[in-house]
Amino acid sequence: MNITEFHAALKNKKTSVKETVVSYLDKIKKENKNLNAYLEVFTEESEMLAEDIDKRIKEGEEPSGLLGVPIAMKDNILIRGHIASAASKILGNYIASYDAFVVEKLKEAGAIFLGRTNMDEFAMGSSTENSAYGPARNPFDPERVPGGSSGGSAAAVGGGLAMAALGSDTGGSIRQPAAFCGVVGLKPTYGAVSRSGLIAMASSLDQIGPIAQSVEDAETIFNIISGKDGLDSTSTELGDPSSEPQKRPGRQVAKIGVPKEYFSEGLDSRIKKSIDDIIGKLSKDYEIIEISLPHTKYALDCYYIIVPAEVSSNMARYDGIRYGMRQNAPNLLGVYKKSRGEGIGLEVRRRILLGTYVLSHGYYDAYYSSAQKVRALIKKDFDEAFKKPAHNATHSVAGGVDIIIAPTTPSPPFKIGEKSDPLSMYLSDIYTIPANLAGVPALSLPIEKIDNLPVGIQLIAPHFKENRLFGLGREIEKLFK
Amino acid sequence: MISKEDIEHLKDLARVEFGKNETEKLAEDLGVILAHMDSLKDADVSGAPETARAIDIKNVFKKDELAARDAEADQYQTAIALINAFPEKYEAGHGTYLKVKSIL
Numbered sequence: 095m096n097i098t099e100f101h102a103a104l105k106n107k108k109t110s111v112k113e114t115v116v117s118y119l120d121k122i123k124k125e126n127k128n129l130n131a132y133l134e135v136f137t138e139e140s141e142m143l144a145e146d147i148d149k150r151i152k153e154g155e156e157p158s159g160l161l162g163v164p165i166a167m168k169d170n171i172l173i174r175g176h177i178a179s180a181a182s183k184i185l186g187n188y189i190a191s192y193d194a195f196v197v198e199k200l201k202e203a204g205a206i207f208l209g210r211t212n213m214d215e216f217a218m219g220s221s222t223e224n225s226a227y228g229p230a231r232n233p234f235d236p237e238r239v240p241g242g243s244s245g246g247s248a249a250a251v252g253g254g255l256a257m258a259a260l261g262s263d264t265g266g267s268i269r270q271p272a273a274f275c276g277v278v279g280l281k282p283t284y285g286a287v288s289r290s291g292l293i294a295m296a297s298s299l300d301q302i303g304p305i306a307q308s309v310e311d312a313e314t315i316f317n318i319i320s321g322k323d324g325l326d327s328t329s330t331e332l333g334d335p336s337s338e339p340q341k342r343p344g345r346q347v348a349k350i351g352v353p354k355e356y357f358s359e360g361l362d363s364r365i366k367k368s369i370d371d372i373i374g375k376l377s378k379d380y381e382i383i384e385i386s387l388p389h390t391k392y393a394l395d396c397y398y399i400i401v402p403a404e405v406s407s408n409m410a411r412y413d414g415i416r417y418g419m420r421q422n423a424p425n426l427l428g429v430y431k432k433s434r435g436e437g438i439g440l441e442v443r444r445r446i447l448l449g450t451y452v453l454s455h456g457y458y459d460a461y462y463s464s465a466q467k468v469r470a471l472i473k474k475d476f477d478e479a480f481k482k483p484a485h486n487a488t489h490s491v492a493g494g495v496d497i498i499i500a501p502t503t504p505s506p507p508f509k510i511g512e513k514s515d516p517l518s519m520y521l522s523d524i525y526t527i528p529a530n531l532a533g534v535p536a537l538s539l540p541i542e543k544i545d546n547l548p549v550g551i552q553l554i555a556p557h558f559k560e561n562r563l564f565g566l567g568r569e570i571e572k573l574f575k
Numbered sequence: 576m577i578s579k580e581d582i583e584h585l586k587d588l589a590r591v592e593f594g595k596n597e598t599e600k601l602a603e604d605l606g607v608i609l610a611h612m613d614s615l616k617d618a619d620v621s622g623a624p625e626t627a628r629a630i631d632i633k634n635v636f637k638k639d640e641l642a643a644r645d646a647e648a649d650q651y652q653t654a655i656a657l658i659n660a661f662p663e664k665y666e667a668g669h670g671t672y673l674k675v676k677s678i679l
Contacts, residue, residue, distance in 0.1 A: 191656035285630050298628045327635040328628070395612040406589060413590070415675060420662035426676040427590070435592025443591050448605060450589040451577065461612065466627065467620035473629050516604055517611060533629025557630065 096307040097163055104157040111162035115144040118164050122255050130230045131249040135209035143206050161204035166256035168247050169210040170293040173197050180293045181225040182215045184418045184437025194291020196302050196319040203318045211246030215439045217295045219243050220522045224441045238507040241271030247305050248275040258306040264299045266526025269538035272305050273502035273550025276540045278312045279305045283558050284533035285330040288323030296404035299530040309567035346565045349381045351495030355390040362505045364544045387475040392468045393528045399452050399465035406449025473532040480556040497562050501525050502538040502550035529554050537563040577605050
């Protein structure tokens with residue numbers, strides 16, 4: 095049951111919030127030991143809140159927005175009074191002292207938090223195998239990963255253990271697990287959603303977004319959590335969503351760009367065929383244009399320089415002094431080193447070290463400075479693809495597209511343990527990373543399964559044009575109904 | 576390639592420890608990752624500005640005022656939560672002291 099159906103059922107008195115919440119809690123109790131999607135479940139609290147909301151509805155409140163909606167929260171988003179561990183040992187006992195901006199918004203909207211979900215430690219990983227609390231599993235095949243780093247959130251929604259969830263996306267951490275678990279995932283425009291209360295990984299790329307069962311549900315959640323926040327200076331007011339003329343529902347888009355770099359070597363041929371089929375169907379109503387994003391080949395390397403650099407700085411705060419786990423040692427430096435050595439997992443420490451290296455004297459220009467320049471080139475690729483040709487252009491120009499279609503991942507979900515070296519794991523984010531570097535919004539939605547395993551298609555729009563993603567997303571969703 | 580001495584130096588700079596086996600694996604992994612990143616040298620970055628964020632943002636200044644979320648009772652609760660989060664404490668007399676290793 096998705097949010098729209100749930101609210102309809104509440105209006106028709108077919109169900110109550112309490113009944114729905116309890117049915118989720120029962121399912122979690124039965125299935126979470128295998129899936130390991132939740133690290134903690136807020137059983138009593140969610141039941142009590144459900145009763146309150148039922149009372150409000152009985153007294154005449156209209157079920158709309160997110161009222162009574164049971165939501166799972168990624169473990170790197172702060173809920174006051176609850177542990178937020180980012181799936182790390184060093185924060186295993188850390189209790190949040192304030193609400194994240196998105197949590198405040200969801201609370202105001204009447205959402206119910208079912209629990210906090212498993213993830214790769216500090217969001218570093220693409221499979222949820224890097225959790226200090228054991229890997230989460232794919233609800234469609236327990237031998238396989240749910241993706242990551244928001245793997246617990248995606249597995250919870252895909253497995254029917256939550257109506258929707260929040261995740262965070264730095265290089266694909268919402269879209270890739272959404273694709274692997276057969277659900278919808280949105281990475282909003284950088285700045286569209288406040289990062290206040292999100293445990294930072296790479297601050298210039300991180301963005302919170304919804305994981306949901308339908309495009310409409312993702313849109314509902316996005317509309318509630320987005321907006322300017324005084325506690326995140328990079329957050330921006332979206333502007334008036336009605337300012338873009340609605341030609342007709344779902345038709346904010348006329349020209350669809352297909353970037354050739356996303357369909358070359360490395361893409362599973364079955365995923366390519368599925369997406370080609372969809373593009374074929376869309377070509378009846380939309381103009382399809384092959385485009386080029388020529389700097390795509392540098393995106394992965396650019397990303398894996400910028401991210402460790404920002405990680406090495408953001409992770410410096412976990413030193414065992416003010417909060418989290420402290421290990422004793424004869425002197426202060428020893429306390430830092432031991433607390434971090436024992437409290438932080440291998441992949442995170444590997445990135446801290448790599449980041450320290452690329453920022454250090456003598457290597458800065460070769461790595462960090464050149465990565466920051468390549469980021470400008472990747473952004474320019476997108477700017478040019480979306481740039482409208484001049485009105486007096488006499489010939490058709492490649493570019494000027496309204497939206498871009500691409501695969502979300504190069505392959506269907508892989509097996510747990512299959513990608514043991516870091517580089518092969520990094521490569522699984524190859525199609526999702528460029529949108530983060532360019533700051534543009536992107537949506538993954540499920541398409542036809544391959545060997546019973548979910549895969550996704552990715553839509554990418556210009557900055558702050560999330561409405562185009564939702565419009566075309568709904569059209570593609572209809573093809574599978 | 577990254578040398579063992581480099582790694583030992585980086586560990587000190589970054590204030591992290593690695594086990595002996597981890598260190599050996601680390602040298603190998605970092606070597607592979609850094610070799611892959613050499614591809615960036617092929618990119619023509621002449622004229623490209625160093626870009627810290629994809630969205631243009633300006634410095635934000637605001638008045639130093641109490642906001643609604645900083646109400647007095649709330650502040651007290653937050654202070655208690657922060658004290659509770661401290662890993663080591665020492666209770667004496669009328670107070671709770673927060674304990675750290677001596678700095679000097």
